[in-house]
Amino acid sequence: SIFLQKILQFKKGYGISMGSKKGCFIVFEGIDGSGKSTQISLLQEHIQEHSINCMTTMEPSNGPIGTLLRQFLSGRIKGEETTLTALFAADRLDHLNNPVNGICKLLDDGIAVLSDRYVFSNYAYQSVSVPLEWIMKCNEMANEIVRPDCHIFIDVSPETAMERVTRGRHQTDIYETKERLTDVRDRYLDLIHRMEDVENIIIVDGNRSPQEISDDIWAKVCHYFV
Numbered sequence: 223s224i225f226l227q228k229i230l231q232f233k234k235g236y237g238i239s240m241g242s243k244k245g246c247f248i249v250f251e252g253i254d255g256s257g258k259s260t261q262i263s264l265l266q267e268h269i270q271e272h273s274i275n276c277m278t279t280m281e282p283s284n285g286p287i288g289t290l291l292r293q294f295l296s297g298r299i300k301g302e303e304t305t306l307t308a309l310f311a312a313d314r315l316d317h318l319n320n321p322v323n324g325i326c327k328l329l330d331d332g333i334a335v336l337s338d339r340y341v342f343s344n345y346a347y348q349s350v351s352v353p354l355e356w357i358m359k360c361n362e363m364a365n366e367i368v369r370p371d372c373h374i375f376i377d378v379s380p381e382t383a384m385e386r387v388t389r390g391r392h393q394t395d396i397y398e399t400k401e402r403l404t405d406v407r408d409r410y411l412d413l414i415h416r417m418e419d420v421e422n423i424i425i426v427d428g429n430r431s432p433q434e435i436s437d438d439i440w441a442k443v444c445h446y447f448v
């Protein structure tokens with residue numbers, strides 16, 4: 223498709239954080255329960271041990287659109303997938319551009335930023351029911367503002383993920399079904415395969431202990447920091 227070709231024209235590592243003193247931007251991707259938030263905390267500790275200022279953040283964000291999205295995700299309010307797609311993209315722009323604590327501001331201040339989810343989440347989750355090209359169009363502006371230095375995809379089976387997200391919980395989010403997560407994981411793997419020439423993507427096996435995974439991730443990203 224023309225749009226995908228356009229996205230693929232971007233050079234690897236294109237983004238505001240390249241070749242300057244700006245902070246490094248790393249995003250974590252994976253299906254629900256893959257261990258992203260666990261690994262983000264562990265990576266933040268590693269980075270801070272090297273006296274580097276590092277903040278963690280997530281999407282949906284804690285801003286007004288992210289807060290609205292969480293109500294859709296919990297099922298409290300209902301919405302069409304196209305509406306959700308546009309809201310995820312709008313939340314991302316707010317997350318980037320917010321003048322107080324937006325990602326751009328933090329990176330400009332030389333702070334390393336680790337985000338739990340970014341554009342690939344929109345592509346993988348919403349393309350189950352919305353055309354991928356349109357989702358990419360909705361994210362064109364975000365891609366022009368900041369491309370991550372690196373995407374870390376934590377891979378676990380949908381069975382493992384479901385076991386983890388349902389453990390000790392009474393309610394699950396709208397996408398937390400084995401069928402949906404199977405579809406989303408397949409889409410992630412397909413996207414990674416198609417984008418590996420234009421984006422820095424690291425795939426890690428999430429079926430190990432948190433410490434083993436964290437050591438593996440650090441070995442693969444420490445060159446950004448030391």
Ligand code: ADP
Binds near residue numbers: 256
């Ligand atoms: P995510 O942010 O991707 O949803 P979390 O880090 O919140 O994932 O992990 C989901 C659940 O699985 C939590 O209960 C967490 O303690 C547990 N968990 C995280 N990593 C592992 C791991 N490597 N092995 C076993 N359980 C894990």
Ligand code: TYD
Binds near residue numbers: 259338395398
């Ligand atoms: P999150 O709170 O990270 O869930 P988890 O910690 O279980 O992985 O994300 C909430 C949900 O939002 C998750 O099911 C994925 C979904 N999501 C999208 O569908 N599209 C998006 O663009 C983003 C950022 C998240």
